[in-house]
Amino acid sequence: MCGIIGVIDRTKARMDGSSIKKALSLMKERGSGEGAGYVAYGIYPDYPDCYAIHVFFDNLVEPKSKVDEVLQKWGRIVHQEEIPTYEQPCLKREHIPWRYFYRPYTEFIVGSNNPAEDIIKHLVMTVNSTIQGALIFSSGINLGVFKAAGWPEEVADFYRIEDYKGYIWLAHNRYPTNTPGWWGGAHPFNLLDWAVVHNGEITSYGTNRSYVESNGYKCTMSTDTEVVAYLFDLLGRRHGLPSEMIVEALAPQFWDEIDLLPEKEQKLKRTLRLTYGPALMNGPFAIVVATSKGIVGFTDRIKLRPLVVGENGSRLYISSEEAAIRVMDPEVKSIYMPRAGEPVVGRVVQ
Amino acid sequence: MSLGSVPLKYKISIDRDQCMKCMRCVDNCSYGVYRIEDDKILIDSRRCTACHRCISMCPRDAISLKEKPVDYRSHPLWTAQAREDIINQARTGKIILAGMGNAMDYPIIFDRLVLDACQVTNPSIDPLREPMELRTYLGKKPAKLEFTKSDKGDIELKTELSPNLKLDTPLMIGHMSYGAISLNAQLSLAKAVAKTGTFMGTGEGGMHESLYPYQSNMIVQVASGRFGVDINYLERGAAIEIKIGQGAKPGIGGHLPGEKVCSDVSCTRMIPLGSDAISPAPHHDIYSIEDLAQLVRSLKEATEWKKPIFVKIAAVHNVAAIAAGIARSSADAVVIDGFRGGTGAAPKVFRDNVGIPIEAAIAAVDKKLNDQGIRNEVSVIASGGIRNSADLAKSIALGADAVYIGTASLIALGCRVCGNCYRGLCPWGIATQQPDLVNRIDTDVGSQHVANLIHAWTLELSELMGAAGINSIESLRGNRERLRGYMLDEGMLKVLNVDPVGA
16 A cells, blocks of 8 residues: 655646645555655756756765766766755665766667667666666656655655655655565656656566566566556657557556447557557556656556546646645645546646 | 287276176277177276276276286386387387377476465455456567547557457367367367357368358468368468477377278368378478468468468477567467377377477567567467466466467367377277267267366466456466466576566
8 A cells, every 4th residue: 555646737837845745744544654755847947958867876986986987978967966855863864865967978879769868768777787886766857756765754854845846746655565665666766757656566567577678678676666667668758659548558448348439449449458468557556657748647447546636727636545635735626536547647738 | 039918008897796787888998898708798908098988988887997907026217118118119110109298207397386366465356246358369469559640630540450369268279180080079179169259270181161160260270281271271260370390299290090081081181081191290391480481471362461370389499489480470479389288199209208398488488579579469379288277377477378278178078188099999089080989979068068168267267367466368478476486496497487486
């Protein structure tokens, strides 16, 4: 059991992190004090075209020099600094969170439609699987993940997330079972523009993992949520599927329902299921995924985990609990529960 | 010098107090174990094959059978089998023939793999209350979807699917030809697959007219002898399978003895009456992988690209690379037949010593196709020694899309795995062409038994999946997280890509 919440302001009006901290802290029962995290989009307006690479270092000696070296090989570090943190009485500092603002040299590779992103993906996979004591946990443009092993309010205070302002926020409160409550295992998970928070357990993990690994991803964080980020990256960025279609691939309608659809729709859904069978996610889950363009929330095909949606003007909230939405926005206008597998999409209005 | 006789394999005895002399044993035994003299049933145990026909027909349970009634001096190396094979070959100077699957005592990997179930952190799914999807599509799949935007801004699907076979359950009946088995046996299987929404193979024996009503559930086979193959045959099949090899006898061809080639068999196979039907070891138009790709394309062209083409190979050491080569042709599915696969007749030395177990072959093929990023583009069908729904579930978790069963479906028709299929005297009416024996199968009853078996395994598979928190078969496919190895060595765990129990 975990608690998740996400919010988007579709007009890109930025919100500071104080209200989502309150909302997540309210869902204390859903966690165990071993992991919490936040991701926000639009927080680095000073570096609008740089990849913000957040790294957990075990120390600033060997791992950092190795990461510096590989980053400098592939691009230019525009700026780097330790992520400001503030000691909390009960939060043991396991790593040193660091951030780089980075521009890759795109002329270094061929055969890619998006060399910058492919280089960043390559760097994330390389650092995380080969450099001991370094873990890249955030790698998108103008966004950042802040997470640690602790209760929601401790983690929020550790990073002082109220100092960041973003137009999309996702947050997660963790009750770890599968993997120990280490910092890297806390959510959100991020790769490039994709960030994921997830409540549940993916019983299809073995199948999904083989599928993403056969497409060049490496699962290094020993948790099933990571694979969701990679699936979204593969289907969304590399295959160019719109988010509704990705959700349909990951949590498709049942064949009995598909059989009853009009022929054209039936054909689309059958083709989608056959093509992306190994991407189908099974087991109980509620997930919210974000990109800079919007958020999408959905559950497994028989809704074994809760998901509630609230709306108020330009703001869309998706959460495990209605109470969390209400504490974030007491004025929230409509609240509803999406059906199993139904995608809830909030897009940025350009 | 005479070698004398070897000891009896089986000893039959009749409890004379129980026996009511109904003579059913006499009538039913096609091997001539029983005869009547002076109103007494006499027994020639030497002829017995342990087919159990008499035992199953005896209304008084009066017959008993003892295996190996005479002991040899026990010896760990010079087993009775080793000694008898030598005596046999000293007498005949011939290759020893054998039926059914591998009879050597190799460890069974399936029995060293255990499945998973949910507890607390994720709820198990009750298939009686929630949907459980076993529907399986076999055939080429696109690597990714492509869309175009219409003028109105609607998203239109650009990708076209190749024809796929739709199975209601990931369980098919493998290729057993008319000739190897009887028409009534084939008809029973055909009716059963039609009833259960799955498919069966014709084998390399053509398709008899009486199977035409079930042709949409039949996969026709093109093997090295090309028996029964013409355009009519190809067009009748729901899919076409090119048979390169067979798990029971990798690397060699087939031989249907002339005695089994009755007039119906000769018509269906398109060969002269009473002639031996010999399938050569290789296809003489396939001497390399590109030749195979050509044959796949030729068959596709002949049937206007409307039918999936499968390629069946025996599981040999290099199975993964071969499967990857096949996947690169236009073939839709690779069938891998493990070394426990059954046969009507194979040289014993091949049946018992050549090839690798299906469990390792599936995992190796799955890995190779994954490494090359093409796993989902081609289907993998596994066969060879699948005995129950657990073997089925484990095969899928190791990476198969579906399985073929052969022996199991015959057991549902009465077969007791006596292994004398090649003699053409099958008292159950399965591996024979003698009309009186063939008529022992009532195809309505037989098909119901086979359909029951498929249905029962399907139910059990649903329960196993539900317990593992999976409601769609594609999430079990290749899902090693749901498997653990029990007392398997490290090398084997690595090949299977499975963690040991407790890990």
